[in-house]
Amino acid sequence: MKEEIVIAGFGGQGVLSMGKILAYAGLMDGLEVTWMPAYGPEQRGGTANVTVILSDRPISSPVLDKFDTAVVLNQQSLDKFEPKVKPGGTLIYDPSGIHRLPTRTDIKVISVDAMTAAIELGNAKTYNMILLGAMLKARDLLSPEAVERGLRKTLPERHHHLIPLNNEAIIKGASLIP
Numbered sequence: 001m002k003e004e005i006v007i008a009g010f011g012g013q014g015v016l017s018m019g020k021i022l023a024y025a026g027l028m029d030g031l032e033v034t035w036m037p038a039y040g041p042e043q044r045g046g047t048a049n050v051t052v053i054l055s056d057r058p059i060s061s062p063v064l065d066k067f068d069t070a071v072v073l074n075q076q077s078l079d080k081f082e083p084k085v086k087p088g089g090t091l092i093y094d095p096s097g098i099h100r101l102p103t104r105t106d107i108k109v110i111s112v113d114a115m116t117a118a119i120e121l122g123n124a125k126t127y128n129m130i131l132l133g134a135m136l137k138a139r140d141l142l143s144p145e146a147v148e149r150g151l152r153k154t155l156p157e158r159h160h161h162l163i164p165l166n167n168e169a170i171i172k173g174a175s176l177i178p
Contacts, residue, residue, distance in 0.1 A: 001031075001056045003141055004064050008049035008081055009073025011039055014128025017154065018071070019050030021132065025142045025150030026054040034062035047076055054141060071135050075099055092135055094127075110138055112176050118169070126169035133173025144170075 005022070009015045016037050023035035032055045039048035051067075053059050070081040071092045078093055078100070085091050087106040095101075096115040114130040121130075136142060147170060151163055 001054070002059075003054045003069060003139065004067050005052045005054070005069045005071070005135075006049055006064070006067045006081055006084070007052070007071040007073075008047070008077035011048045013048075013073050014125075015048045015073065016050050018128045018132050019052045021147065021150045021154045022052050022054070022142075023150075024153045025146040026052070028146040028149040028153075029142050031056060032059050034059050036062045047074075049077065049081075069135065069139055071131055073097070073131070078102065090138055092131065092138060094131065108138075110134070110177065112173065114173065114176075117172050117176060121165075121169060121172060123165060123169075126165060126172075129166045129169035130173035130176070133170035133175075134177050135173075136170070137174035137177040 007015050007018050019035055023033045026033040034053040036051045051062060051064055053062060066084055066086045067089060068086055069090045070085050072078045072081055073094050074097050078098060082091060082102050082104060085107045090108045091102055092110045092112055094114045095111050102109045112131060112134040114127050117130045118124050118127040148167060151166055
């Protein structure tokens with residue numbers, strides 16, 4: 001098994017956090033992992049993306065130009081990464097902020113209204129965890145236990161009281177995938 005993933009959006013949307021949680025969860029499940037962030041000098045509002053590779057064999061390079069899965073959170077990321085999804089791969093996107101929908105027919109395209117779901121949960125900061133839950137359900141990559149351990153490893157201890165809310169958001173995201 002080898003899954004090459006890109007998560008992309010604006011800084012402040014939790015893109016890098018999603019990737020880090022995914023990477024730690026892969027480690028917790030005994031997988032080989034790479035995590036490679038890319039972002040501009042802006043902390044919030046600039047573009048950001050992270051590449052994560054999960055594999056049951058050693059990974060030769062973290063540098064990719066094609067992906068099995070792309071999770072895109074804004075139009076710029078959709079424009080950049082839709083062409084880079086491998087045929088037969090999966091593109092997950094949040095329609096808020098997207099004005100041109102994906103057009104490819106050789107990949108699985110999944111729309112996840114994570115912003116509405118986050119508002120329903122009463123916390124906009126759960127947005128990225130909802131998308132993570134949707135991706136994990138759509139791709140069946142990691143155990144829920146590993147994801148929770150990844151959350152514990154990633155979040156500073158002072159924020160561990162938010163783990164139940166994050167778990168709830170991951171479950172909510174998974175429920176949005178048929």
